[in-house]
Amino acid sequence: xxxxxxxxxxxxxxxxxxxxxxxxxxxxxxxxxxxxxxxxxxxxxxxxxxxxxxxxxxxxxxxxxxxxxxxxxxxxxxxxxxxxxxxxxxxxxxxxxxxxxxxxxxxxxxxxxxxxxxxxxxxxxxxxxxxxxxxxxxxxxxxxxxxxxxxxxxxxxxxxxxxxxxxxxxxxxxxxxxxxxxxxxxxxxxxxxxxxxxxxxxxxxxxxxxxxxxxxxxxxxxxxxxxxxxxxxxxxxxxxx
Amino acid sequence: xxxxxxxxxxxxxxxxxxxxxxxxxxxxxxxxxxxxxxxxxxxxxxxxxxxxxxxxxxxxxxxxxxxxxxxxxxxxxxxxxxxxxxxxxxxxxxxxxxxxxxxxxxxxx
Numbered sequence: 001x002x003x004x005x006x007x008x009x010x011x012x013x014x015x016x017x018x019x020x021x022x023x024x025x026x027x028x029x030x031x032x033x034x035x036x037x038x039x040x041x042x043x044x045x046x047x048x049x050x051x052x053x054x055x056x057x058x059x060x061x062x063x064x065x066x067x068x069x070x071x072x073x074x075x076x077x078x079x080x081x082x083x084x085x086x087x088x089x090x091x092x093x094x095x096x097x098x099x100x101x102x103x104x105x106x107x108x109x110x111x112x113x114x115x116x117x118x119x120x121x122x123x124x125x126x127x128x129x130x131x132x133x134x135x136x137x138x139x140x141x142x143x144x145x146x147x148x149x150x151x152x153x154x155x156x157x158x159x160x161x162x163x164x165x166x167x168x169x170x171x172x173x174x175x176x177x178x179x180x181x182x183x184x185x186x187x188x189x190x191x192x193x194x195x196x197x198x199x200x201x202x203x204x205x206x207x208x209x210x211x212x213x214x215x216x217x218x219x220x221x222x223x224x225x226x227x228x229x230x231x232x233x234x235x236x237x238x239x240x241x
Numbered sequence: 242x243x244x245x246x247x248x249x250x251x252x253x254x255x256x257x258x259x260x261x262x263x264x265x266x267x268x269x270x271x272x273x274x275x276x277x278x279x280x281x282x283x284x285x286x287x288x289x290x291x292x293x294x295x296x297x298x299x300x301x302x303x304x305x306x307x308x309x310x311x312x313x314x315x316x317x318x319x320x321x322x323x324x325x326x327x328x329x330x331x332x333x334x335x336x337x338x339x340x341x342x343x344x345x346x347x348x349x350x
Contacts, residue, residue, distance in 0.1 A: 162316055195244035197322060202242055227247065234244045241245030 006081060008035055010047065011089040015096050019087060032072035032080065033061050036088060036100065049100035056214065059150030063100050064089040069155040071214040091155040107151050107170070114171035115193045118178060119186030129183050141180035144173050144222045146215045153209035153219055165198030169209035169219035172200050176222035179229060192239040195230035203227075246308050253305035260298045285347045292348040299340030307333025 006026050009019040024038050033051055040047040051061035056074040063072050065080050066087050080086060094102035122129065131138050153169035154160055160168050175194050178184050194200045200223045209219040233239045242250075271281060285291045311329030315322045 159316075165322075197243045199243070201244060201247040230244045231248055231251075234248060239244070241243045 005084075006035060006077065007085045008039065009085070009087040010036070010039060010100065011096075012047070012099055013096075014098060017096070017099070019089070026077070030077045032063070032065050032070065032075045032077060032086065032088060035077060035086065036063075036072065047100070048098040057148060059148035062091055062150040062152045062155070064091060064155065069152040069212055071150055071152065074214065091151055093155050093157065093160045094151065102151075104151060107154050107168070108149075110167045110171040111149075111174055113193060114167045114175045114199075115186055115190035116171055116174040116178065117186070118181065119184055121183055121185035131182055135182075137180040137182055140225070141177045144177040144180075144217060144219075147173060147177075147217060148215060150214065152212050152214060156208040156212040158206050158208060159202055159204055163198065163202055166202045167194065167199055169203075169223065172203070172226055173209075173217060173219040173222040176226050179226070188233075188238060191226075191230050191233045194226050195234060195239055195241060200226040200230060242308070242312055246311070249304055250308045253301040253308075256297065256301040257305060260294065260301070263294070264298070282347060286350045288348055292344060295344045295347070296341065299337060299344055302340060303333045303337035306336055 004026050005023045008022045008024050010022060011017055012020045022039050022043050024035050024043075027034070033054065036047070036049050037051075040049065049061070049063070051073060052058040053060070054073045056071055059071070061072045062069060064070075064087075065072065065075060066082060068080075069091055070080070072088075077086065088100065090096045090100050090102045094104065094107060097103050133139075133142075147170060149170065151170070153173075157166075157169055159166050172194060175190055178190060179187055203220070203223045205220055205224065207220045210217070210221070213219065230239065234241060270276075307329045310332050311325045314320045314325035314328060318325070320328065
């Protein structure tokens with residue numbers, strides 16, 4: 001039966017919280033973020049959640065929607081609603097601060113641990129290095145570069161769930177894009193970091209990251225490529241284990 | 242798992258794959274020809290080739306399985322990574338001893 005309201009269950013509280021029910025008017029072209037915003041503005045101003053751009057660029061609004069991690073600003077209610085109901089929770093695999101807001105620090109700390117920072121090989125006084133867009137390394141970097149740091153792959157990853165030390169798909173995908181950056185000078189440290197325990201070899205290739213990535217990236221392929229690259233570097237004696 | 246263990250696990254898998262195929266072919270050959278235990282032992286005893294073949298297989302299995310058990314313990318049990326490594330090393334040594342004992346039984350005269 002068609003209905004003009006949505007029955008919404010939203011996670012309230014910290015890790016020991018619970019789902020609370022709300023009724024929200026059903027509208028055309030309504031996103032899950034619109035639903036959350038309606039609740040916060042009209043039903044319960046104490047609801048905590050995170051968003052910024054509302055157009056799928058900033059990666060702030062990822063939540064668990066009906067059991068799957070999604071970017072809520074680009075997820076239409078019509079695509080996820082089941083029998084007039086939607087359950088919205090915080091991202092999995094991250095500490096819950098309150099309600100729908102998770103603590104993203106472990107996620108970004110692992111980016112640092114995977115040496116996800118560009119290390120320049122030239123100074124500002126050197127001429128700009130020309131990188132052909134058709135080069136193999138450039139194309140490999142391109143394939144991995146559009147990550148918006150939303151944490152959806154991290155929340156979807158089974159290996160992250162059971163292995164605290166695992167760097168996770170996003171950090172490893174970032175490392176792979178930098179490994180292919182011909183201007184970068186940090187690859188020895190980077191390859192050593194991702195070849196250590198908790199690095200790329202901990203991945204079981206379940207491919208949940210690729211399945212859920214809203215940007216249609218393939219971190220599993222990046223991680224598989226890192227496995228090959230680190231193995232070559234190890235066999236050549238460029239890195240130690 | 243780090244890159245060193247990854248390389249060892251993949252390398253031992255690469256060694257085992259053809260050896261398993263040969264072993265299965267031998268099993269088929271022995272059963273279809275109706276070879277008795279005495280017939281088989283008559284061919285394996287004193288054979289350096291069979292000693293090398295199954296000796297290599299046992300060493301590869303002991304390394305490969307120990308790394309796998311280490312990963313299972315580290316990922317699925319409360320045992321720490323270090324202790325998982327110790328337990329898996331003990332398991333690998335047991336496999337090695339049992340396997341080499343079995344090889345010795347069929348190749349030593």
